[in-house]
Amino acid sequence: MNVNEYIFFAGFVILQFVVLATAWNILGGYAGYVNFGVPAFIAVGAYTAVVLFKSISAPLVVQIIGGGILAGLLGLTVGLLTLKLRGIFFSIATVAVVFILETVVMNWRYVGGATGLQLTRPQDLWIFDTYTRMLFFVMAVLAIGSVSIARYIQDSFLGRGLRAVRDSEEAAECSGVPTLKIKLIACTISGALMGIAGAPMPMYLSYIEPTATFNLNYSISALGMPIIGGTSHWIGPVIGALLLATIQQVVTVTVSNELNVLVVGVLLVLFVVLAPDGILGLIKKWKQSSK
Amino acid sequence: MDKIRRKILETGGAGLLAATVPTSMAFAQSAPVKIGMSMPQTGGLGAGGQAALIGLRMWVDDVNAKGGLLGRKVEFIVYDDQSNGANTPGIYTKLLDVDKVDILIAPYATNPTAPIMPLVKERGKLLMGNFSFQVNAKVQHDMWFNNAPWNDAKGWSEGFLEAGKNAGAKSIAIFAADAEFQQNLANGCREVVKNTDWNLVYDQNYPGNNTDFSSIIRSVRAARPEVVFVACYPNEAVAIMRSVNEIGLGSQVQIFGGGMVGLQFTPVMQSLGSLLNGVVNYNSYVPGMKFPGIEDFFKRYTERAIAAKVDPLGFYLPPFNYATGQMIEQAVNATKTFDNKRLADYLRRNEINTIVGPISFDKNGERSKPRMVQAQFRNIKDNDWEQFKNPGKQVVIWPAADKQGDVITPFDRARKAT
Amino acid sequence: MISLDLLFEAVLFGILLGCFYAAVSLGLSVAFGLLDVPYVAHPALLILGSYFTFLLSKTGIDPIICGLLLMPVFYVIGIALYRFYYETFERRSSDTGVRGLAFFFGIAFIIEVCLILVFGVDQRTVSATYIGSSLEIGEYRFPYRMLVAFGIAIFLTTLLTLYFSKTFNGRAIKAVGQDEGALRLMGANPVKIKQLAFGIATAVNALAGAMLIIVGPVEPAMDRIYIGRTFCVVVLAGLGSMSGTLVAGLILGIAESIVMMTLGASWAPAVSFGLLLLMLGIRPQGLFGR
Numbered sequence: 001m002n003v004n005e006y007i008f009f010a011g012f013v014i015l016q017f018v019v020l021a022t023a024w025n026i027l028g029g030y031a032g033y034v035n036f037g038v039p040a041f042i043a044v045g046a047y048t049a050v051v052l053f054k055s056i057s058a059p060l061v062v063q064i065i066g067g068g069i070l071a072g073l074l075g076l077t078v079g080l081l082t083l084k085l086r087g088i089f090f091s092i093a094t095v096a097v098v099f100i101l102e103t104v105v106m107n108w109r110y111v112g113g114a115t116g117l118q119l120t121r122p123q124d125l126w127i128f129d130t131y132t133r134m135l136f137f138v139m140a141v142l143a144i145g146s147v148s149i150a151r152y153i154q155d156s157f158l159g160r161g162l163r164a165v166r167d168s169e170e171a172a173e174c175s176g177v178p179t180l181k182i183k184l185i186a187c188t189i190s191g192a193l194m195g196i197a198g199a200p201m202p203m204y205l206s207y208i209e210p211t212a213t214f215n216l217n218y219s220i221s222a223l224g225m226p227i228i229g230g231t232s233h234w235i236g237p238v239i240g241a242l243l244l245a246t247i248q249q250v251v252t253v254t255v256s257n258e259l260n261v262l263v264v265g266v267l268l269v270l271f272v273v274l275a276p277d278g279i280l281g282l283i284k285k286w287k288q289s290s291k
Numbered sequence: 292m293d294k295i296r297r298k299i300l301e302t303g304g305a306g307l308l309a310a311t312v313p314t315s316m317a318f319a320q321s322a323p324v325k326i327g328m329s330m331p332q333t334g335g336l337g338a339g340g341q342a343a344l345i346g347l348r349m350w351v352d353d354v355n356a357k358g359g360l361l362g363r364k365v366e367f368i369v370y371d372d373q374s375n376g377a378n379t380p381g382i383y384t385k386l387l388d389v390d391k392v393d394i395l396i397a398p399y400a401t402n403p404t405a406p407i408m409p410l411v412k413e414r415g416k417l418l419m420g421n422f423s424f425q426v427n428a429k430v431q432h433d434m435w436f437n438n439a440p441w442n443d444a445k446g447w448s449e450g451f452l453e454a455g456k457n458a459g460a461k462s463i464a465i466f467a468a469d470a471e472f473q474q475n476l477a478n479g480c481r482e483v484v485k486n487t488d489w490n491l492v493y494d495q496n497y498p499g500n501n502t503d504f505s506s507i508i509r510s511v512r513a514a515r516p517e518v519v520f521v522a523c524y525p526n527e528a529v530a531i532m533r534s535v536n537e538i539g540l541g542s543q544v545q546i547f548g549g550g551m552v553g554l555q556f557t558p559v560m561q562s563l564g565s566l567l568n569g570v571v572n573y574n575s576y577v578p579g580m581k582f583p584g585i586e587d588f589f590k591r592y593t594e595r596a597i598a599a600k601v602d603p604l605g606f607y608l609p610p611f612n613y614a615t616g617q618m619i620e621q622a623v624n625a626t627k628t629f630d631n632k633r634l635a636d637y638l639r640r641n642e643i644n645t646i647v648g649p650i651s652f653d654k655n656g657e658r659s660k661p662r663m664v665q666a667q668f669r670n671i672k673d674n675d676w677e678q679f680k681n682p683g684k685q686v687v688i689w690p691a692a693d694k695q696g697d698v699i700t701p702f703d704r705a706r707k708a709t
Numbered sequence: 710m711i712s713l714d715l716l717f718e719a720v721l722f723g724i725l726l727g728c729f730y731a732a733v734s735l736g737l738s739v740a741f742g743l744l745d746v747p748y749v750a751h752p753a754l755l756i757l758g759s760y761f762t763f764l765l766s767k768t769g770i771d772p773i774i775c776g777l778l779l780m781p782v783f784y785v786i787g788i789a790l791y792r793f794y795y796e797t798f799e800r801r802s803s804d805t806g807v808r809g810l811a812f813f814f815g816i817a818f819i820i821e822v823c824l825i826l827v828f829g830v831d832q833r834t835v836s837a838t839y840i841g842s843s844l845e846i847g848e849y850r851f852p853y854r855m856l857v858a859f860g861i862a863i864f865l866t867t868l869l870t871l872y873f874s875k876t877f878n879g880r881a882i883k884a885v886g887q888d889e890g891a892l893r894l895m896g897a898n899p900v901k902i903k904q905l906a907f908g909i910a911t912a913v914n915a916l917a918g919a920m921l922i923i924v925g926p927v928e929p930a931m932d933r934i935y936i937g938r939t940f941c942v943v944v945l946a947g948l949g950s951m952s953g954t955l956v957a958g959l960i961l962g963i964a965e966s967i968v969m970m971t972l973g974a975s976w977a978p979a980v981s982f983g984l985l986l987l988m989l990g991i992r993p994q995g996l997f998g999r
Contacts, residue, residue: 006388087806088747096982103979114469206409212377265818333829497974502925506969
């Protein structure tokens, strides 16, 4: 097949954002708790993968599972510490987690510290022609998996509980919904999925270093995509991620890196102000008006 | 057969084929040969990168004026990585897969280069190093060739420590940023210190984006070292010199400096001015050093640099970047191919004549005959770049072959000396 | 292992640093502490103030004067921003939490990226006679740039405290956060009062931004670490307390200075965020909060 390798290279990033947006939405869209600390979970996934790879030469699958588990644990811990705080305090607390973990990693020589670590990819490509294609396939599987999880949650008891929390937490408490428990579950699952998205990154770049991994740009993208796509349904983050991430990749290749973030920032503000229900909301309105 | 080859060349992914099929000479007048890189043009290394870029563009223009490489015009593709290593893997993947370049040049400096080493090794690509330090040590890529006039840390710190020893110093303080270059260099110095009878009284790493050095300088001062070895990047160098001026290091310091990147860029030298006096630091070229053809290069360079509003003197990087171009040119002309492996072979086995002298490489791709100097800043006035044109402002104190004067100690005396 | 001398100097430096942190957090104290606006874009506006100061100071004007000159400009920006926020979010109250936060987060990123596009990622500094030299008292050296920042900080805090306690508008601002209804009954328009407060908060940011670039070099991405420092100070102080902001700033400044001296500068970023998390965990209303 004579397909340009770069398509897989860029495609990996787009699929990664599908996972991140979906994961963010489980807590942010369904429950209304805005997680700014997305990079912390991605980094836990990535650095767990590095440790597993460096210590026992773990295969990619083990790295991903390990990353997911630890990121999920982080989600649980952060949830226990902060989910009692209201809105903005929870969000600021999640930013705090990013910087604190980043500082810890920067002082940890084994994973390269602030300098970073060069990694040599193992050459087990399975059935693919290049390592990048294999990673692309893996990320596609992860994307389908996370979307399925989000879909399942949405229609389940958990989803209904989360929506009740978003609409009015006090009312939900009063009517017997175990709000803390379901928030914790959502936080754990959300964190685990973000960790899973982050775990293949060290192999993807053959390099890892803290500043890029803990970059808050991930936060604005991971929350912008669901808000732009629509937060109430599992397909919203998918639409938002596919659309926005593709635009970002095109912009990166043709213009520059910064414009990336500007695109998300501007679209986010526009949608939050003008179309709070996202693209899904716009589609609904258009359908209703054309009836 | 020719028609079929032409078709293959014209489809995607052909860049790789073009590099391996030696019949590219048959297409003398058609596709240009692409040489690509990212260069830090903004960010901490920007001042150096912009100057280096002019050196490279001068070579591209010169070689195209002569008919190109093997009859093909050289197309030079450059991106800005903003001095940020996080950007380089993406950029170099783009260079290989989207722009389909034939020959890669590394970004200026160690920190943007380190992240792409595994990538180029896996892809089996030649990488022309650009003033990095020991960046190939762990990856051990066999197609890496670094144009910088140094080899390892021992060689680097040798001269500096020798000057300290001669001034009777016994205690040393080391501080360095936590980043690839600074740690490579500082660790090398730490090795040397460990194996000799130096007394290490202070040793700290700081985060690369640190802007306030008051507490570090204060701690250094309290440790009362006689020699202070610093490994830092340009932004840090400026902040450190300002801090030293504000807080002071104590009268017992004999020698200060060593591995401070940035003090070689003319804009930085101009803005620091008299704050530089007394500092002993490394360099690749200072006025007074003899290289064949370099005066002529500077004349042409200065014209272009002033027009582009970039470092007007261009001592540190531009001649060596021009030399990188010369190395590519000679290797291509000798092997009659752009095949990366054959070019690497040639560079490994042969000595190349360039405007910075003859260049040959050891098995790690570093220079087999290093020629860097330690020089002391003297009599620097504020806000004047022209003063640096002539010898006497950066006095070479080591090695003996290039020595221009004895080092003035202690540091406080050297700061005020005329 | 650390000499008492060195520790003492670290504390002194920490006091100067702390007052500086307090001053850059004053705006947030008003906007978030008193008005409850999720103003995460505050540090971005701080950096914007620094860059405007940088531009203005190129004409030769002293940076402090530049900051003062920029205050009316930022006052207008603040009013416009609040007006917009109010009309879009506070009025129609559904889902304000997420949307308001996302809005300001988006604004912060837009400001940061625009700064990068216009100025590049290079560090910018200003020069003045007092930048670069220090006051020598015995063995101790106090950089003048820190003393200047300290002075401005004291000035701003005193000014704001007096304003909030002595003037009608000031007291109305303090009241509007607590009981809007009562304020309305007294004849003051709560929206106009909040607008005024936000304008003042943003104007303070202009001078604080000037201080920031006097104290050290500035680059566009600095707003991220300052999210930690400013929110740490505001949360530590307790929402709604001006003098508390000064004390909280001092605590943060001294803590950071001591950590830099003992553990090293690589742990400094964690201090503000760590203190923040600690406060949120054990005493979310802060030290002096209502």
